[in-house]
Amino acid sequence: MMIAEVSERFDISQDTLRYYERIGLIPHVNRNKSGVRDYREEDCKWVEFAKCMRSAGLPIEVLIEYVGLFQQGNETAEARKELLIEQRKELIVKLEDMKKTLERLDYKIARYEQAVTEAEKN
Structure with missing residues (x-):
């Protein structure tokens, strides 16, 4: 899927998609022979995750940390869980x-x- 399609699908600008990829919020997106981004369904799941979490107000730095931990493999599962639990607590405070x-x-x-x-x- 091309970047324009992903942009439209998730209602997120192409510049934002490029930025998220550049900072590591979206893991490496494959490119076709011409060097054009070719989003796969797994990439789209990361876009959806990033958009959802950002919409809820989670800081980019936290999400970058989460993605980095995810890329390190299963041995970071506990750290990822703790990071999400902490963000959930903060989100509950914001909701209140x-x-x-x-x-x-x-x-x-x-x-x-x-x-x-x-x-x-009167």
Whole structure:
């Protein structure tokens, strides 16, 4: 699959795909005889993983570390698991913060709706 197809499939720019590959977030992508990137399904799984984790706010450095550990083989399984557990804990904290912010926004919106309704009555 060509880079344009992968870009469209995952709604991620070609520049971002190249960047992710360059920094090691996506392991080496094979190239055809002409030197053009030829994404295989395994590469697409890495793209999907990177996009998902980045969308959740995981730092690029952590994801690069994870990919590096993965490439070292099964002996790093425990380290990879611990890294993901730590990121999960941090994500839970972020979710709680976001929940509080959402509740505050809901409260503020309700107050404005009440004020507008009262102003319309007068």
